[in-house]
Amino acid sequence: MRNVSVTGLGMTRFGKHESSLKSLALAACREALLDAGRPKVDAIYVGNFLGGQLAGQEIMGSILARELGLGSIPAAKTEGACASGGIAFRQAYQMVAAGIYNTVLVVGVEKMTHAPTSLVTQAINSAMDNDSNEGVSGLTFPGFFGVVANRYMYEYGAGKEHLAMVALKNREYAMNNPKAQFRKETTLEEIMQAHPVTAPLGLFHCSPITDGAAAVVITAGDQGIKVIASGQASGPPLMQDIPDLLSIGAIRESARQAYERAGLGPDDIDVVELHDCFAMTEILAIEDLGFFEKGSGWKAIENGLTKHGGKVPVNTSGGLLSRGHPIGATGVSQIVQIVSQLRGTSVNQVERARIGLAQNLGGTGAYSIVHIFEGKGM
Amino acid sequence: MRNVSVTGLGMTRFGKHESSLKSLALAACREALLDAGRPKVDAIYVGNFLGGQLAGQEIMGSILARELGLGSIPAAKTEGACASGGIAFRQAYQMVAAGIYNTVLVVGVEKMTHAPTSLVTQAINSAMDNDSNEGVSGLTFPGFFGVVANRYMYEYGAGKEHLAMVALKNREYAMNNPKAQFRKETTLEEIMQAHPVTAPLGLFHCSPITDGAAAVVITAGDQGIKVIASGQASGPPLMQDIPDLLSIGAIRESARQAYERAGLGPDDIDVVELHDCFAMTEILAIEDLGFFEKGSGWKAIENGLTKHGGKVPVNTSGGLLSRGHPIGATGVSQIVQIVSQLRGTSVNQVERARIGLAQNLGGTGAYSIVHIFEGKGM
Numbered sequence: 218m219r220n221v222s223v224t225g226l227g228m229t230r231f232g233k234h235e236s237s238l239k240s241l242a243l244a245a246c247r248e249a250l251l252d253a254g255r256p257k258v259d260a261i262y263v264g265n266f267l268g269g270q271l272a273g274q275e276i277m278g279s280i281l282a283r284e285l286g287l288g289s290i291p292a293a294k295t296e297g298a299c300a301s302g303g304i305a306f307r308q309a310y311q312m313v314a315a316g317i318y319n320t321v322l323v324v325g326v327e328k329m330t331h332a333p334t335s336l337v338t339q340a341i342n343s344a345m346d347n348d349s350n351e352g353v354s355g356l357t358f359p360g361f362f363g364v365v366a367n368r369y370m371y372e373y374g375a376g377k378e379h380l381a382m383v384a385l386k387n388r389e390y391a392m393n394n395p396k397a398q399f400r401k402e403t404t405l406e407e408i409m410q411a412h413p414v415t416a417p418l419g420l421f422h423c424s425p426i427t428d429g430a431a432a433v434v435i436t437a438g439d440q441g442i443k444v445i446a447s448g449q450a451s452g453p454p455l456m457q458d459i460p461d462l463l464s465i466g467a468i469r470e471s472a473r474q475a476y477e478r479a480g481l482g483p484d485d486i487d488v489v490e491l492h493d494c495f496a497m498t499e500i501l502a503i504e505d506l507g508f509f510e511k512g513s514g515w516k517a518i519e520n521g522l523t524k525h526g527g528k529v530p531v532n533t534s535g536g537l538l539s540r541g542h543p544i545g546a547t548g549v550s551q552i553v554q555i556v557s558q559l560r561g562t563s564v565n566q567v568e569r570a571r572i573g574l575a576q577n578l579g580g581t582g583a584y585s586i587v588h589i590f591e592g593k594g595m
Numbered sequence: 596m597r598n599v600s601v602t603g604l605g606m607t608r609f610g611k612h613e614s615s616l617k618s619l620a621l622a623a624c625r626e627a628l629l630d631a632g633r634p635k636v637d638a639i640y641v642g643n644f645l646g647g648q649l650a651g652q653e654i655m656g657s658i659l660a661r662e663l664g665l666g667s668i669p670a671a672k673t674e675g676a677c678a679s680g681g682i683a684f685r686q687a688y689q690m691v692a693a694g695i696y697n698t699v700l701v702v703g704v705e706k707m708t709h710a711p712t713s714l715v716t717q718a719i720n721s722a723m724d725n726d727s728n729e730g731v732s733g734l735t736f737p738g739f740f741g742v743v744a745n746r747y748m749y750e751y752g753a754g755k756e757h758l759a760m761v762a763l764k765n766r767e768y769a770m771n772n773p774k775a776q777f778r779k780e781t782t783l784e785e786i787m788q789a790h791p792v793t794a795p796l797g798l799f800h801c802s803p804i805t806d807g808a809a810a811v812v813i814t815a816g817d818q819g820i821k822v823i824a825s826g827q828a829s830g831p832p833l834m835q836d837i838p839d840l841l842s843i844g845a846i847r848e849s850a851r852q853a854y855e856r857a858g859l860g861p862d863d864i865d866v867v868e869l870h871d872c873f874a875m876t877e878i879l880a881i882e883d884l885g886f887f888e889k890g891s892g893w894k895a896i897e898n899g900l901t902k903h904g905g906k907v908p909v910n911t912s913g914g915l916l917s918r919g920h921p922i923g924a925t926g927v928s929q930i931v932q933i934v935s936q937l938r939g940t941s942v943n944q945v946e947r948a949r950i951g952l953a954q955n956l957g958g959t960g961a962y963s964i965v966h967i968f969e970g971k972g973m
Binding site: 237239240266267268269270272273274275276278279280282283288289290291292293294295296297298304307308311312315316317339340342343344345346347348449450451452453454455458466467470579580583584 | 615617618644645646647648650651652653654656657658660661666667668669670671672673674675676682685686689690693694695717718720721722723724725726827828829830831832833836844845848957958961962
């Protein structure tokens, strides 16, 4: 396997856009190609989940190859629900590492805000196994993570305030990020008193409906921020099949693979972007990624260990909760943030960050993808 | 790059099914895994186009990993409209060739017949670039290939009977294929007098709405039918950008790559499955794949050169026109047919077939994928 590095980054503002799915993707791609010095591109991978259902638009790979003037290069879309972007990046990374392509453009994109909320909820539920009774019985993703949060609080003694602390931290990071969807200052009290969605999760504990795109260029060699490991695992798509509601097996397994391949462990990681689709999910993820013992994540949050100056700053972009969650774009936008941190040019820069980790989840744990990156620690 | 071979095949009957998207995919996968001797599988790729839009079902990769008891292996769906299955196979082939995985399960699947035809037509149009005026102005895929057929007849002197000869040949092959959607005997006259869809294309010249799934297992080594080359190219997704309506650039380029990598040319190919989404498309494809000179495909068909005993038998499965076209499954089902031919166990067996080619198209030429396979010529 050859060395692979990220040499170009591009990203639209996340939030509400009038632009089409295609326009959003193009904007992010153009910025990434410019940032990479306009290299010759050998292939495109597009991470997208709801283009067909919400925007009536598929074949994004071919459309982008054409519009960007990249010629007849191979292109494809990958889908794995909210992990679609991470999966796209992984394909591209593996192809470059294997010597099949030298330079690949990866873009994640989603357009959601134009559609009625009921339609968006229905479309998102296509990330369940709908041959089962769970979706048709009314289970939704907020419902699932609401159940998990209640169980977590019961088992480990955490309180609603710990969920609120996650949301507040991510909002405080987002306030410095001009690309984030939500940048308004808030308080712990406002978060705790906000409209409930699925108790104990309220409005600030749930990632929003968002439009946006993020793109990266990856290339053989060491001239950028190195990709040093990729891990991917699948897990049960049904709640009834999950052996332990308080641990996401796919996160643990994808992290195990990535740490093993990188020859590193959780203590080596300087900065993390992880999949906080709900505040509860961030607490599970910091445990399942190995940063804190199982059941102790809420204490780590209480003690500020996931902020600057703590053990490991988490979601310095604002996370899905406040940066926003344009589903297919999320996995790529996490990588944009981690690479920016390792370049030393990020919002909420972590000083001398050298090793970064990005973790992208699909469904309630149907997919998890972990990538580890290495910079020079500037 | 390591040698790669296909060691397992599975396929449902193509046609109308009551089963779900998931059930269809599972049936094909189980058959392929059994046929391959139940190997340890390292990853799954799913080719699917309309699961979200027509079946409300995504995350098929994870669902199949779970239901098949394959553990937490990486999984993903790939999309490239009607080329989704061919793209899935290509990812799997490249990963095995590169040594990233040893054994990969590839499945293509689509469930279409339960949806109203107007909804199916609208969903299929997500394979156009809908930021343009073409789709909203009423252009459909039958409309596009109807225009092409008129132009082809005008330029080269072909007649409607040549389109009918393609449809008749493929129906005659399908009559021997128990997996095919349409097996009823027909005549040139019936085909020419059938209900027009977009003149000169009538009912028999257009691929149908179909449910079905096809799966293959691919493995490192030479123990099965070898995959000796893969080619993939993108082309303009818009009619207005196509320099020559009578040639599909992506087919030419994907074939060029595959022939070059295999060290072979069109004259070396013993049997072909190609993407006859319309009878007209088969005529273009036999020219663009290099079997016949540009503008002469209709004469080759008239002279029986694409049947048993001719230069190269084409679509011995019955093709998209009569075997059926469950969109995401098509690319994989073509490979099932070619591998069966090279095993010497196919319907409409071509005697001592040793080299086979499968070509899968997406959109009107937005994607084309070509794979070449080698057997022992039994």
